[in-house]
Amino acid sequence: MSDLYAALLAGFVVCLASTLLGARAVRKWIEVYEARREMRAGSPGRMRMIRGWSAIAVWIGVTWFLGSVLGDWGSTGDLDSALERSGARLYVVAELLMAFVESDQ
Amino acid sequence: MTGGAAPAVQSELQCRACGGQRVFDPATQALRCTSCGAAEALAAAGEGNAAAEWEFRPGRPTPIPGGEERVHSCRTCGGEVIFRGQVLSRRCPYCDGPVVQIEQDPGFRPMALIPFRVASETALQNARDWVRGRWAVPGDLMQAVGEARVAGLYAPFWTFDSHEAVRYWAKYRHDPWWSDDHVWKNITGTMKVEFDDMLMPASDHVTPIIRDGILHEFDPASLHPADPGYLAGFAAERHGQSVMQGLEANRSDRDLLIKARIRAHVGKPGARVVRYETDTSGIRYRRLLLPVWILHYRYDGTPFRVAVSGIDGRAFGERPFSRVKLLAISGLLALSALIAGAVYGAIAAGTGLP
Numbered sequence: 001m002s003d004l005y006a007a008l009l010a011g012f013v014v015c016l017a018s019t020l021l022g023a024r025a026v027r028k029w030i031e032v033y034e035a036r037r038e039m040r041a042g043s044p045g046r047m048r049m050i051r052g053w054s055a056i057a058v059w060i061g062v063t064w065f066l067g068s069v070l071g072d073w074g075s076t077g078d079l080d081s082a083l084e085r086s087g088a089r090l091y092v093v094a095e096l097l098m099a100f101v102e103s104d105q
Numbered sequence: 106m107t108g109g110a111a112p113a114v115q116s117e118l119q120c121r122a123c124g125g126q127r128v129f130d131p132a133t134q135a136l137r138c139t140s141c142g143a144a145e146a147l148a149a150a151g152e153g154n155a156a157a158e159w160e161f162r163p164g165r166p167t168p169i170p171g172g173e174e175r176v177h178s179c180r181t182c183g184g185e186v187i188f189r190g191q192v193l194s195r196r197c198p199y200c201d202g203p204v205v206q207i208e209q210d211p212g213f214r215p216m217a218l219i220p221f222r223v224a225s226e227t228a229l230q231n232a233r234d235w236v237r238g239r240w241a242v243p244g245d246l247m248q249a250v251g252e253a254r255v256a257g258l259y260a261p262f263w264t265f266d267s268h269e270a271v272r273y274w275a276k277y278r279h280d281p282w283w284s285d286d287h288v289w290k291n292i293t294g295t296m297k298v299e300f301d302d303m304l305m306p307a308s309d310h311v312t313p314i315i316r317d318g319i320l321h322e323f324d325p326a327s328l329h330p331a332d333p334g335y336l337a338g339f340a341a342e343r344h345g346q347s348v349m350q351g352l353e354a355n356r357s358d359r360d361l362l363i364k365a366r367i368r369a370h371v372g373k374p375g376a377r378v379v380r381y382e383t384d385t386s387g388i389r390y391r392r393l394l395l396p397v398w399i400l401h402y403r404y405d406g407t408p409f410r411v412a413v414s415g416i417d418g419r420a421f422g423e424r425p426f427s428r429v430k431l432l433a434i435s436g437l438l439a440l441s442a443l444i445a446g447a448v449y450g451a452i453a454a455g456t457g458l459p
């Protein structure tokens with residue numbers, strides 16, 4: 001049972017860190033949303049405002065991935081296996097986020 | 106330091122009926138007397154040529170005027186009206202009468218303008234509505250904005266045309282992101298890009314970001330000759346830069362647009378432009394004044410501005426963010442992502458999903 005509490009505590013720490021790091025991403029999110037709605041289509045200013053949107057995907061993706069490891073750990077009580085199982089998942093998430101970062105220019 | 110006398114237009118702007126001050130009225134597109142209300146439509150001399158463009162010939166370096174102060178003595182009250190820097194039009198500080206300066210150097214004289222069509226009340230309303238519609242602004246922001254007024258400014262702009270013969274080197278991922286191979290394919294190509302009426306601000310009052318927020322369509326057909334009557338009662342600024350400097354300032358916009366066209370030409374998602382060469386020809390330009398209402402406000406000691414197009418009333422600008430609200434939204438999203446991940450992780454542990 002102590003594994004569940006440890007996972008919850010870790011989840012709290014991850015949530016706090018992700019919140020602090022995410023404030024910038026939220027600001028970017030709002031700027032991108034406004035630029036898409038209000039700035040002239042195809043204009044250089046709009047391109048500049050939208051550039052960097054992949055930071056939002058990276059922030060959400062990394063938080064989700066850490067959550068998945070903690071969820072596995074909390075439900076099975078086995079951190080080593082949870083980390084082992086997350087290897088393939090990490091690969092997929094990293095590749096997907098890389099694709100986002102590459103298309104953000 | 107005080108420079109020479111400023112050749113200026115003033116008596117022509119006074120009312121023929123009562124001698125009162127006349128200002129340009131956006132609602133009627135006429136000079137209107139502030140005393141008796143008499144209105145006179147502006148003479149349409151040279152109206153047909155207003156949209157003409159000029160060919161750019163590099164070479165002749167041009168000294169930039171505007172460092173000196175020019176003094177005009179007011180015909181109405183005798184007060185000193187000082188034109189500093191790039192100021193072309195202003196009101197007399199003593200009697201509030203409009204005074205419009207005549208630019209002596211044809212290399213800096215505005216060729217045409219689009220007159221104000223949006224009145225100040227509408228502009229102020231639109232600027233406030235724009236701020237009110239923002240997300241995650243500090244709760245007391247409207248108080249700071251409420252005290253601010255809008256100022257009408259004919260802001261200096263360039264339009265540039267050019268033909269670009271582009272040769273590019275680009276690369277793209279041959280395989281989709283989920284495959285194990287990471288092979289980049291190189292591609293070269295040639296293409297032509299035609300730029301028509303790229304708008305470039307020539308003053309710090311309007312940034313390229315604000316330009317793309319408020320000036321959505323530019324129609325050369327709505328250009329008028331830069332008659333002093335249109336400027337009466339409004340501030341106006343001349344171009345503090347030569348055509349060469351304007352082109353230089355426009356370079357990063359042009360670069361961004363060419364790269365976007367190259368990626369579209371390659372036609373593959375995530376394509377990267379390695380480099381390109383372009384042979385630019387047929388550069389044509391206009392030196393214009395465009396009507397912009399600007400609302401300046403301060404929040405927490407930092408200056409911000411909201412601009413409103415004097416053509417169609419579109420607003421866009423700068424604003425502060427509330428740290429607390431950003432953190433609250435961030436916390437909500439982080440918690441959601443974390444819980445979604447945890448649920449997935451728990452399911453994956455039992456089912457053998459990756």
Ligand SMILES: [Zn+2]
Nearest residue numbers: 120123138141
């Ligand atoms: Zn009058």
Ligand SMILES: [Zn+2]
Nearest residue numbers: 179182197200
């Ligand atoms: Zn005066």
